[in-house]
Amino acid sequence: MNPELSFFVEVVVGGLLSGVMYALVAIGFVLIYKTSGVLNFAQGAMVLFAALTFVSLVEWGLPFPAALIATLAVMVVVGLAVERAVLRPLVNQPPITLFMATLGVAYVIEGAAQLVWGTQVHGLDLGIDDTPLEFGGVLVSRFDLFAAAVAGLMVALLTLFFRYTRTGLAFRAVADDPLAALSIGLRLPRIWSAVWIASGIVALVAGLLWGARLGVQFSLSLVVLKALPVLVLGGFDSIAGAIVAGLIVGAAEKLAEVYLGPFIGGGIEGWIAYVAALALLLIRPSGLLGQRSVERA
């Protein structure tokens, strides 16, 4: 393959695989927003807490599966606690109040994570060799392929769950119209609890994959910065939108950095995704695949 073309393909593939990682975090936001209308700013802190708990348990000597199950249990408790102690008492409050509450929760979880597990940086080895694979001169990261497969599996499971299970259908009903769902006897508090648990599990998966990529340290909570433009682009309430937007953001920021960066000073990938998100907001405020809200005046 022509070296320039091969390089271009490498940039695009690398970007798409990075985009899947962004989508992984964005899905946690979507789950909560879809059913309760809350933009859960604490999702990044939950990612940090999950990864820190898991790696600390492994370092204490727990086998990998036991640590995974224990962390899963911890995340279920965290999800339930946030929903019961913070969100449920604030039902029917304005969205900005709920958003600020999750902002507070983020700080509490970050502080608690350091209080309980300490401030040290940890390595996390998931047993995936990260030497690159070569396809016709194009290098592709094994780990990123694995992460993409895990993300794909998770999206498939969530899709099956939403389409074919009773609870999943109840989620969708609540997302479509909470009042109508309430009137036909769906128990909203139970569904909200379930969705916070699901969000905790997504945080665990994202925490393990991002933790293996970055190391388990405080800055894991900053991965939300990568998820925000994905949410705006894809729509806050669409899992498919999160995946599509993740891929777009990943590829676009890499292409922009490599091909535009040298002309406008470099270091542009930190904000270029937000430019795309803002531009889309002006044209389509609900995002690419988000549900358009129609309200009568």
Place this chain on the structure above:
Amino acid sequence: MPRSTSIRALLAGAALLALGAGASADEQYFPLQSYRVGPYAAGGTGFFGGFIDYLNLVNSRDGGVNGVKLTWSEGETQYEVERGVEVYERLKSRPGIAAWNPLSVGIAYAMIDRITADKVPLITINHGRTDSTDGRVFPFVFPLLLNPYSETSGIVEYLATREGGLDKLKGKTIAVLYHGSPYGKETIPIYELLSKKYGFKVEQIEVPHPGNEQQSQWLTIRRLRPDYVVLRGWGVMNPVALKTAQKTGFPANRIVGNVWSNSEEDVIPAADAAKGYVAITTQASGAQYPVIQEIVRTVYDKGAGNLSDKKRIGSVYHNLGVLNGILNVEAVRIAQAKFGHRTLTGDEVRWGFEHLRLDEARVEALGAKGLFHSINVTCANHEGEGRVTFQQWDGTQWKVVSDWIKPDWASLRPIIEASSTAYAKERGLTPRDCAAEEQADIQSGKRASVDGK
């Protein structure tokens, strides 16, 4: 912070409050703007832990400095500038302040005007404003051992030793991967200058903060095929750089880290990807040095150590903290020799720092031979001609792989002076006449000697 440490900190705080926490007539006080929680807590606990361990050693072993007990208290900053300034305002009225040591570029910048007005030294070991090296314009600021320009020169000198001489750098390509912040950008002109001087090609590539995604930068590096990559990183950017280098097939032993990319916290998360990675340092890591062993025996074995995890004794940040302790204590000792064995004012301690001359023999006497080389601070040179060495990560620990290297200070000084002169002009400051001050010191020394006879 583990719970036991938090409880200890609370009890210590309560005890300090009960005692009034101020320095009495024979105490010298160190206010510490530490960060033990937040994103940079791993470095903060190591550095401030090492600093406190050394102060504890001096108190336990020697009863303080010539009978003057060393005291300290901490204010949590979480590495945030506004919190750092708040801690400064809260603690600045305590009596007997020796010096401020925030270990934060942002906090240090915010303090320069304040400490200059209050006449207390500000120590920015291995960091801070490069032009504060010029003590004629910045009388109270001390970027001890290494400023960013010297670091750049030290790295280039080291790469030259790997290639067989400075002349062998000609035609080589060096990529500099820098953090997208004022800190990261500070050395851009120096790499350009040195590339012209030695004939190598330099490509400088920015990584946006915080640096948790670097695929495009490393693909660009892959296309450039440089001979070396210099990593001028911070925090999460460092392990991500090493991991992404591995993903894109760039060998770790061709990556050289700067002084804020040289700790265990930078390599452990990168696991195998960090094996062979080399980084600059002013102080070697390891617990084998006599002063560190003394800290273990005198402080930790008595349950008074500051680190909650003893495995971190001798780590890069812990040893940097110990070294910072040595430099602060020796400055106080030198100032006491002139002003008397009592609590000194900040301005008197500044004089001590400006005469901080520790040669290899004195370093050995302090139990720090091999830990660091030497320092020679003067009125005009607040950096003090620190030497650098390079360590390689073998997967479990750092191992020294170079001699102590001298940066090319002579080439850098005119650039530093140009910057400090511009600062002085902008602020309407008149630079000090260091030659006259040193002459006055000599005269007063002679007078004291005659009076003594």
